[in-house]
Amino acid sequence: MVPGCRAAVSDAVTRLKLFVPLLAFAVLAPLLYWGLGRDPGAMPTALKGKPIPAFTLPSLTTPDAQLDQALFAGQVSLLNVWATWCPSCRIEHPYLMHLAEQGVPVFGLNYKDEGEPARRWLKDLGNPYREVIFDASGRLGLDLGVFGAPETYLVDSRGIVRARHVGVLDERVWQKEFAALYQSLQNPEER
Amino acid sequence: MLAEVGHFALILALCLAGIQAVLPLAGxxxxxxxxxxxxxxxxxxxxxxxxISFVILALLFIGDDFSVSYVAANSNSQLPTHYKLSAVWGAHEGSLLLWSLVLAGxxxxVALCSRSLPVELVARILSVLACISVGFYLLLLLTSNPFERLLPIAPVDGGDLxxxxxxxxxxxxxPMLYMGYVGFSVPFAFAIAALLAGRMDSxxxxxxxxxxxxxxxxxxxGIALGSWWAYYELGWGGWWFWDPVENASFMPWLTGTALVHSLAVAEKRGLFRSWTLLLAILTFSLSLLGTFLVRSGILTSVHAFAADPTRGAFILIFLAMVVGGSLLLFALRGPVIYRQAAFAPISREAFLLANNVLLVSACGAVFVGTLYPLLADAMNWGKISVGPPYFNLMFVPLALTALLLMAPGSTLRWKQHAGALLQRPFMVLTVAAGVSSIIWLLWLGYEIHLVPVLAVALGLWVFLVSVWDVAQKTSSVRGRWVGIRRLRGSYYGMQLxxxxxAVAVIGVAMTSYYNEQKDLRLAPGESVVVGHYRFEFTGLEQVRGPNYIAHQGSFSISREGAPVALLQPEKRFYSVAGQVMTEAAIDAGLWRxxxxxxxxxxDDGASWTLRIYIKPFVRWIWLGAxxxxxxxxxxxxxxxxxxxxVSRNSVQAPSSEKLEVTAPEPRDGAGLPGRG
Incomplete structure (x- = not known):
């Protein structure tokens, strides 16, 4: 009796184990379904708290000059990823001009773009950037984990990434995600 | 008219697949x-x-029928004919049609090469395959019809590929990748047929x-070709990016590799049965999941395919039915193992078990990394992107461990390995591999780091042990040739x-660690030295291709004064699509x-920004594949x-072989021919 019973129990347990893959899939499927309606938009970065990756890339505006990560030392700044092929960047552009007028240092990362049209863009729409890194191959973008243009990173005076916003930067986003952090990072600098 | 015929042929294929899904199974x-x-x-x-439907779509492309919207969007009258042909599968609709064609193929x-199988098993397998076909035909016809017309006004010319x-x-x-993806539908169908029949033997x-x-x-x-293509075409010099779409093809490869190994155990020793069935289901499910991930746009990727939530929803429902249904079937009818046949910790089974655990863990790591951004977002943990550092951290140790087990595992016997694992020649080879890897790296003038030394040593070790094992197993009293012929194709295949x-791992380690890269500006007439090579920018000219114009630079490369190669990279402007493309120039070599x-x-009009790489051993990655x-x-x-x-058709089949058909071999069949 008892051994038979034990065998039956262990049989049932083994049989239940066979349901594990089904259960795992049952958990996964709603996630995928939910993912369908999702906007793969704003993402904070895995680089948060880490320095900007090392790079040596030409400047868009003065192509003779080679820029590197030392660019970000000495001031709290924004790094804005943009390209002429990105319509949202055009929408974002006036707000960057506004920030630059307020005295916020903005650096540009011209991402997977062409030099000529990009320079024309700055000529036509105005140049909010202190300096534009020309990343035609998207290599630095890859290192940064850029999902797509536009994207903006808040970088402190030691060149460390503090925050990131994917998508158009506007007054609302600035107030919500960047303004307070920007102030607090700047104050110790003055002391 | 032609397009409508193609559309109609597709509908007929759907109808036949529908009957095929039901009738034989019901029978x-x-x-x-x-x-x-x-x-x-x-x-x-x-x-x-x-x-017919596929050929008609190809004819529409060749005949420049721009009244068909898929043709108009992906072809152009100036496009060379061979690209018009490949444009057939250049976008979503056509690639789905290719999927369906490959599945039907x-x-x-299976129908043609299964004369020796029980007729009921074949009927079940074909019905299961037809179920999958029906799903894809419906997906094509309902959400992504490649034959849709742009009427009444057809464009004069197309938008170009x-x-x-x-x-x-x-x-x-x-096509290669799809042959692989879709090919796993066959073991899947075998697994479902076994579950339906409730029988699964060796x-x-x-x-x-x-x-x-x-x-x-x-x-x-397929994966190797994709990696090679990305390497020379994307202009980044990278060969693997851990991009969601690449991962989507890599995951079924990992479980598929596990399946190849667990099938060996299931055949030879009758073990790992439910595990093998599960792997077969899992591998095909991951192929389908890959399709879903690529087509639905729920994960952002460098492969910017047109994402469409309707199609995504359709594929998801289909995925849920196929995967959920087969896993339910597995849960209800999967074989319950009462007693595990014993095998010693030092035996081929034990090492293959470890292999399976490692490969499935690696697949799990890639799976988590690929879907984690989605999960983190769903759970409100914030939005996170997972990059190559995560994958390298997770994947490299698992891959190296698998490699560590590979050399001894493939030389062991089934059940219990008689004698010591560490035979003397084996130890000698181990030490030789370790020492020669360091000597090799030093001779090549590279710095010594732990990971590349480990990878190269393991690669050499696997290679040496394979050669030694073949040499040992082919030694025969009747001469080497008899010994060579005595061994089986599956044994040689395994060693190869x-x-x-091993070759691929050496390539990956060398390229990743000893790659040299320089980004610089150079004007014609100037030169630069990278590594041992001198690159001289000799000139620049404009060239005209069939549907583009290009700047073509000429670089003559020399090493210690001796000319090595002339490279002509291009910057192409495709006038119709208005896109600019970098065509890198590569001097390929076995060593670099x-x-x-x-x-x-x-802006000065003369100088250009350039990217120069020296990539040692990069070819080994694809050679290995x-x-x-x-x-x-x-x-x-x-x-x-x-x-x-064979034994049915020919008289000369030796009788000992006939015996094996009924009785699974008890012995090390991959290592020695069954003569029991």
Whole structure:
């Protein structure tokens, strides 16, 4: 009796184990379904708290000059990823001009773009950037984990990434995600 | 008119697939022979109609029929003919049609090459395959019809194929990859048929093995071609990016590799049965999941395909039915193992078990990394992107461990390895591999780091042990030639594939650690030294291609004064699509690739930004993959798998071979020919 019973129990347990893959899939499927309606938009970065990756890339505006990560030392700044092929960047552009007028240092990362049209863009729409890194191959973008243009990173005076916003930067986003952090990072600098 | 015929042929293929999904399966339950026998003709019919539909789409492309919106969006009258052909599968609709065609092709292959299998098993397998076909035909017809017209006003010319895809790589990469993806539908169908029948024995495993090997070989080639294409076409010099779409093809490869190994145990020793069934289901499910991830746009990727939530929803429902249904079937009917046959910790089974655990863990790591951004977002943990650092951290140790087990594992015997694991020649080879890897790296002038030394040493070790094992097993009193002929195709295939892995791993380690890269600006007439090579920018001219104009730079490269190569990278402007493409120029070599890509002309009008790479051993990655795929093919062609057919047709089949058909070999069949 008892051994038979034990065998039956262990049989049932083994049989239940066979349901594990089904259960795992049952958990996964709603996630995928939910993912369908999702906007793969704003993402904070895995680089948060880490320095900007090392790079040596030409400047868009003065192509003779080679820029590197030392660019970000000495001031709290924004790094804005943009390209002429990105319509949202055009929408974002006036707000960057506004920030630059307020005295916020903005650096540009011209991402997977062409030099000529990009320079024309700055000529036509105005140049909010202190300096534009020309990343035609998207290599630095890859290192940064850029999902797509536009994207903006808040970088402190030691060149460390503090925050990131994917998508158009506007007054609302600035107030919500960047303004307070920007102030607090700047104050110790003055002391 | 032609387009409507293609559309109609597709509908007919759907109808035939629908009948094929129901009739033969129903026949196996109601014992109607005619219904069961209908499976093969139905497959042929289905294949013919989907092939007609595919050929018509190709004809529409060649004939520049821009009233068909898919043609208009992806072709152009100036496009060279061979690219017009490859444009057929250059976007969503056409690539789905290719999927369906390949699936019908595999079904037909099963129908034709299964004369030796029980007729009911074949009927079940073909019905399962038809179920999958029905899903894809519906997806095509309901959400992504390639034959849709742009009426009443047809455009005068088309929008051109994405320039990135105008390349030899695109002609071959997707069909190869699909052959692999879809090929795993065959072991899947075998597994479902076994579950439906409630029988899964070593004969089943023997029948499923060549199909699995074939699909695996195609998938290996497909992934390697994709990586090679990305390397020379994207202009980044990278060969793997851990991009969601790449991961989508890599995950089924990992579980597929595990399946290849667990099938060996299931056939030889009758162990790991439910695990093998689960792996077969899992591998095909991951292929489908890959399709879903690529087509639905729920994960952002560098492969910017048109994402469409409707299609995504359709594929998800289909995925839920196929995966959920098969896992439910597995849960209800999966074999319950009361007693595990014993095997010692030092035996081939034990090492293959470890292999399976490692491969599935690696797949799990890639899976988590690929889907984590989605999960983190769903759980409100914030939005996170997972990059190569995570994948390298997770994947490299697992891969190295698997490699560590590979050399001893493949030389061991089944059940229990008699004698010490560490035989003396084996130890000698181990030490030799370790020492020679360091000497090799020093001789090449590289710095010594732990990971590349480890990877190169393990690679050399696997290679040496394979050679030693072959030499040992082919030694025969009647001479080497007899010994060589005595061993089986599956054994040679295994050793070849293992050497392929070793070669690929050496390539990956060398390229990743000793790659030299320089971004600079250079004007014609100037030169620069990178590594041992001097790159001289000798000139620049404008060239005109069929549908683009390009700046072509000329670089003559020399090493210590001796000329090595002339490279001509291009910057192309495709006038119709208005896109600019970088065509890198590569001097390929077994030991190193020299890679020059033109960046941007600078404002002074003369100088250009350039990217120069020296990539040591990068070819070894694809060479290794080629060896692996060849190994898969050699194993697939093992005579043992076609034995039933042979012994029925020919008199000269030795009687000892006939015996094996009924009784699974008890002995080390991969290592020694069964003569029991």
């Amino acid at each position: 196996t339950y109601s014992r109607r022979r005619l219904w069961v026998a209908a499976a093969r003709p139905l497959v042929s019919g289905q294949f013919v109609f989907v092939a 595999w079904s037909l292959a 994405n320039p990135l895809l105008q390349d030899f790589g695109l002609i071959v990469h997707p 004969a089943w495993a023997r029948w499923a093995r060549p199909w699995t090997n074939a699909a695996w070989a195609f998938l290996t080639l 594939a293992h050497v392929g892995v 690739d020299l890679y020059v890509a033109l960046g941007e002309r600078l 080629l060896l692996m795929a060849t190994g898969g093919c050699v194993a697939m062609l093992d005579k043992r798998y076609s034995k039933l057919a």
